[in-house]
Amino acid sequence: MSYPRKNEMNKAAHDSFITFKKQITIMKKMDDEELQKWLEENGPTSGKTNKELISDDARAYQFLFDVLDEEPAQGLPYDFAAKVTRKVQAEAKRTSELRYYIIAIAVVAFALVAIYGLLLLVKPAAGPSYGSLLFQYKWILILVVFSFLTIQYLDQVLVKGNIFKRTAKIK
Amino acid sequence: MFNEKEVVTKILKGDTRAFELLVKQYERLVFHVINRLVRDHDDVQDICQEVFIKVHKGLFRFNFQSKLSTWIAQVTYFTAINYLKKYNNGRTSEFTDDMENFHFTNETPEQLLTKKEVANYVEELILQLPESYRTVITLYHLNEFSCEEIGEITGMPEGTIKNYLFRARKLLKQKIEVYLKNDMI
Secondary structure, three states: OHHHHHHHHHHHHHHHHHHHHHHHHHHHHOOHHHHHHHHHHHOOOOOOOOOOOOOHHHHHHHHHHHHHOOOOOOOOOOOHHHHHHHHHHHHHHHHHHHHHHHHHHHHHHHHHHHHHHHHHHHOOOHHHHHHHHHHHOHHHHHHHHHHHHHHHHHHHHHHHOHHHHHHHHHO | OOOHHHHHHHHHOOOHHHHHHHHHHHHHHHHHHHHHHOOOHHHHHHHHHHHHHHHHHHHHHOOOOOOHHHHHHHHHHHHHHHHHHHHOOOOOOOOOOOHHHOOOOOOOOOOOOOHHHHHHHHHHHHHHOOHHHHHHHHHHHHOOOOHHHHHHHHOOOHHHHHHHHHHHHHHHHHHHHHHHHOOOO
8 A cells, every 4th residue: 555655755756856957957057147037936945956966156146046035134123113203203293383383473463463453443542652662672573583483493404404414423 | 914005094194103003014124225225334223214204294295106115115215315425425336337347345255154154245245236236136135126116116217127136146146156166155
């Protein structure tokens, strides 16, 4: 009973050896382009082929494909994703803060103009004096608003450009 | 299972956990490209971070016409190229016409005794190749993009990519062959 099975096993081994020999013969005859294509289609096979049989070209390509497909030993730290997420959150917070400040300044400016308008309607005499008061301190008001927005803007730009600026300092 | 559409939608709605998931999914891809293109290893992590911040800011422009990985690889590639232009005084080591006579500075790996050391040697050789070659080799082998996808990422024609891939591998093979001939492995 065991004889046919053994025979079958021998036949399978023989077939696989013939296929392997055919592959090796093919690899021997191939030029660079064909070798690269063959390895792409069949995958790097180091450890499976006999080093004595295949050409130097094929062995070198086999080794090269092994190395090229290998993951680099070092990588990003395990908490990289968490760090990036925190940074993105911080940037989003800063952006929304800046937006909030701009809206607040716009609301204050609108309120000042609205008060002036209302005074003109309700108490026409007080309107011009209020207007002249605003006009008297106009540069202080403009300077305060401008300085505030500039500080916020610079903070954003400096934080955003921090990465490349730090690199430049090292060089 | 990572569902691109679902994750992108969640991120656009402000879900930071979804963004963290996206970073975890693509950090290897970004690292491989940056690590191969930027020689200064101290900067690699910072540039990877910059890539993901750009991805977060520009995600609303992603319209699912390509794979998310292709789009992220594109952002990564251009970030690396911009960095190289900025900090190499505009000089990027572009390919020479005569790549057949390309010379690596590190000529003989005589001290290399193990396969791992040869792998390091090959890695060093790859870093000496021009950027276009390094990009193509990395995207094709490490990140398993097709030549068509690499074309989408880099803007290079498919024929050029195939040519770069072939020439880069041939150059590297020639160096390895010298080593193998000495039967040191």
